[in-house]
Amino acid sequence: MTTPEADGELRAALMRLFVDSRGEPAPTQTVSLSRADSAVLVPDGLEACRVVVPDADEVARVTGRDGVSAAILLDDEQEPTLLFATAPVGDHFDAFATGLGAATTDLGDVVRRLRGEAAVVDALHSVGRKLTAQLDIGEVVQNATDAATASTGAAFGAFFYNLVNQFGESYTLYTIAGVPREEFSRFPMPRNTDIFAPTFDGAGTVRSDDITADPRFGLNAPYHGMPDGHLPVRSYLAVSVISPTTQEVLGGFFFGHPETGRFTERHEYLAEGIASYSAIALDNARLFERERTMVAELSRSMLPDLPDIPGLEVVARYLPAATGSKIGGDWFDVIALPSGATAFVIGDVVGHGVTAATTMAQVRTAIRAYALLELSPSQLLGNVSQLTTIVSERNFATCFYAVHDPAADTLTYASAGHLPAVLIHADGGVEQIGEAMAQPLGVGNTYPERRVDFAPGSKLVLYTDGLVETRTRDLTEGIDRLLAGLGALDRYTDTATACDALIAEMTLGSHDDDIAFVHVHHTRSGRR
Amino acid sequence: MDESQMAAGKGGHERLSRVDSPAGSVGLERSDGVAIVRVTGALDLAMAPKVEQVIDRAARLGCPVVVIDLTGTNFLASVGMAVLLRAHRQLNQAGPPPIGVRVVATGRTVLRPLQMTRLVDELDLYATLSEALRAA
Numbered sequence: 001m002t003t004p005e006a007d008g009e010l011r012a013a014l015m016r017l018f019v020d021s022r023g024e025p026a027p028t029q030t031v032s033l034s035r036a037d038s039a040v041l042v043p044d045g046l047e048a049c050r051v052v053v054p055d056a057d058e059v060a061r062v063t064g065r066d067g068v069s070a071a072i073l074l075d076d077e078q079e080p081t082l083l084f085a086t087a088p089v090g091d092h093f094d095a096f097a098t099g100l101g102a103a104t105t106d107l108g109d110v111v112r113r114l115r116g117e118a119a120v121v122d123a124l125h126s127v128g129r130k131l132t133a134q135l136d137i138g139e140v141v142q143n144a145t146d147a148a149t150a151s152t153g154a155a156f157g158a159f160f161y162n163l164v165n166q167f168g169e170s171y172t173l174y175t176i177a178g179v180p181r182e183e184f185s186r187f188p189m190p191r192n193t194d195i196f197a198p199t200f201d202g203a204g205t206v207r208s209d210d211i212t213a214d215p216r217f218g219l220n221a222p223y224h225g226m227p228d229g230h231l232p233v234r235s236y237l238a239v240s241v242i243s244p245t246t247q248e249v250l251g252g253f254f255f256g257h258p259e260t261g262r263f264t265e266r267h268e269y270l271a272e273g274i275a276s277y278s279a280i281a282l283d284n285a286r287l288f289e290r291e292r293t294m295v296a297e298l299s300r301s302m303l304p305d306l307p308d309i310p311g312l313e314v315v316a317r318y319l320p321a322a323t324g325s326k327i328g329g330d331w332f333d334v335i336a337l338p339s340g341a342t343a344f345v346i347g348d349v350v351g352h353g354v355t356a357a358t359t360m361a362q363v364r365t366a367i368r369a370y371a372l373l374e375l376s377p378s379q380l381l382g383n384v385s386q387l388t389t390i391v392s393e394r395n396f397a398t399c400f401y402a403v404h405d406p407a408a409d410t411l412t413y414a415s416a417g418h419l420p421a422v423l424i425h426a427d428g429g430v431e432q433i434g435e436a437m438a439q440p441l442g443v444g445n446t447y448p449e450r451r452v453d454f455a456p457g458s459k460l461v462l463y464t465d466g467l468v469e470t471r472t473r474d475l476t477e478g479i480d481r482l483l484a485g486l487g488a489l490d491r492y493t494d495t496a497t498a499c500d501a502l503i504a505e506m507t508l509g510s511h512d513d514d515i516a517f518v519h520v521h522h523t524r525s526g527r528r
Numbered sequence: 529m530d531e532s533q534m535a536a537g538k539g540g541h542e543r544l545s546r547v548d549s550p551a552g553s554v555g556l557e558r559s560d561g562v563a564i565v566r567v568t569g570a571l572d573l574a575m576a577p578k579v580e581q582v583i584d585r586a587a588r589l590g591c592p593v594v595v596i597d598l599t600g601t602n603f604l605a606s607v608g609m610a611v612l613l614r615a616h617r618q619l620n621q622a623g624p625p626p627i628g629v630r631v632v633a634t635g636r637t638v639l640r641p642l643q644m645t646r647l648v649d650e651l652d653l654y655a656t657l658s659e660a661l662r663a664a
Contacts, residue, residue: 348606350606350607352573394610394614395610396610398606417644417645436645437646439645439650443647471603474603475636475637475640
């Protein structure tokens with residue numbers, strides 16, 4: 001009876017009751033009634049899908065029609081419908097119609113219950129789909145709290161995230177819905193009291209029509225119940241959020257209402273459903289965060305300690321990709337060579353994640369090893385390229401490698417398809433070096449090298465594409481902007497501050513790719 | 529991923545598939561015995577594996593030439609260049625007979641990364657699709 005089709009069938013069946021004493025169909029009419037008119041005919045009120053046989057005289061009075069011999073009132077939820085015959089109907093009509101009315105009495109309850117359940121399933125499904133598509137813990141928790149508070153009809157709801165302090169109790173207020181956060185910020189975190197314990201221990205849902213009547217309520221000093229000024233709670237519902245993978249209690253949802261008896265079994269069911277979706281979403285978010293942190297850790301752990309080299313002031317930065325799982329692949333290195341020279345390296349392995357990070361680690365180590373053998377930049381990159389092919393068939397890496405000879409004050413460099421380095425001469429002139437010299441490591445075979453003067457006062461700047469390239473700014477534009485920014489670095493007295501400011505300016509505070517950056521300032525001649 | 533198969537079959541030209549991603553799309557067509565992989569938008573980390581899949585499919589069509597058309601590409605990440613290089617090297621060694629891979633690239637956004645990495649030395653590059661189709 002919940003579909004127009006079913007309504008039509010019921011109506012057709014009812015129409016067939018209107019027959020005369022010979023069993024022939026009697027002329028019938030159908031009219032829609034207002035709720036007020038239907039209330040006159042059936043003072044008890046119509047139930048959904050119920051069939052009622054009203055008094056024919058009353059019908060005639062309400063509808064203003066004469067000659068109504070028999071009538072059936074049908075409530076199909078849209079509006080009450082009156083079916084009536086205008087010619088005499090057979091003796092059986094009353095018996096059949098009343099019987100049908102009795103038979104449909106419970107139908108309304110069933111339909112209401114089914115509709116309610118369908119609504120619960122719908123609500124859970126849409127909340128679940130939304131929640132499990134997110135990877136940001138803060139968002140998951142807030143959305144879940146909002147959804148659960150709305151679907152339980154709570155006056156307010158809160159999600160407490162489990163943080164155990166050194167005393168083994170105390171929890172952090174995480175999100176709140178239904179009321180401003182300030183309403184709660186004045187209160188201490190809920191403690192592991194008898195009321196809260198089942199939720200924080202994952203011992204099961206607590207639902208109470210009146211929590212103030214619960215024997216566990218009000219036992220603990222100092223408040224013995226709710227602290228002064230706490231939003232009044234009578235109806236109470238609390239559900240644990242338990243990790244499906246570790247069975248660990250991740251937190252608890254708490255819902256309150258100032259009136260008693262507000263939370264039903266269905267609300268409990270909904271809250272538990274949202275809690276389990278939240279648990280999946282939180283698990284996902286935690287795993288995602290862990291992988292991200294791991295790759296960031298991996299990349300960071302491979303960053304070198306900068307050697308202290310007389311005459312050279314080196315500032316280096318590594319910023320892992322701020323968004324998503326694009327971390328891993330960029331690196332830099334500064335190597336003090338046995339001869340007294342210094343090697344500067346910057347590079348970028350294609351790809352992201354653990355694969356790129358581990359390839360980077362191997363390439364970086366290979367470069368270090370060859371560098372310490374004092375191979376020329378040309379020989380070094382040639383050898384590393386061969387190794388890279390072996391290490392990773394699918395990946396390549398770009399790399400710029402330069403050696404500063406302090407005796408001659410020169411830089412000898414080679415580049416494996418990396419972005420041009422920037423040389424800032426002592427007189428302020430800016431020059432790009434090393435563009436398009438050779439193919440990336442793992443692709444090319446030969447790597448020519450070049451030599452330039454690197455006099456005291458000169459600076460060398462190395463970077464990866466994360467610094468210059470964005471979705472809205474192509475490489476060329478980005479490099480131009482970097483060159484302009486580098487030209488203006490002198491306005492800072494401190495190089496590190498200047499570099500940080502430059503990076504911030506280039507990225508506008510957000511970057512969705514790794515950034516590696518090295519700034520070398522040749523402060524005085526190595527010749528003494 | 530929305531992959532629809534269409535056989536327009538007009539003048540020996542068929543649209544075979546199209547895959548969309550938030551930042552772009554990659555489509556596969558066949559025109560007079562040449563497979564055309566058309567990449568629009570950003571050939572980035574998200575797009576690269578999809579482009580690679582479509583190139584694999586293009587290679588299985590049995591055409592002697594696969595054209596990767598980057599005319600509508602507005603961002604070429606290094607991972608995208610890796611896909612181009614891999615296709616070039618693998619398909620040239622495919623067969624017999626080997627499959628020729630031609631890349632249509634125009635504009636500095638796509639060309640400069642290819643020049644910087646000297647992949648221009650190795651890839652078979654064309655400025656327009658019709659040049660790539662005309663080439664013997």
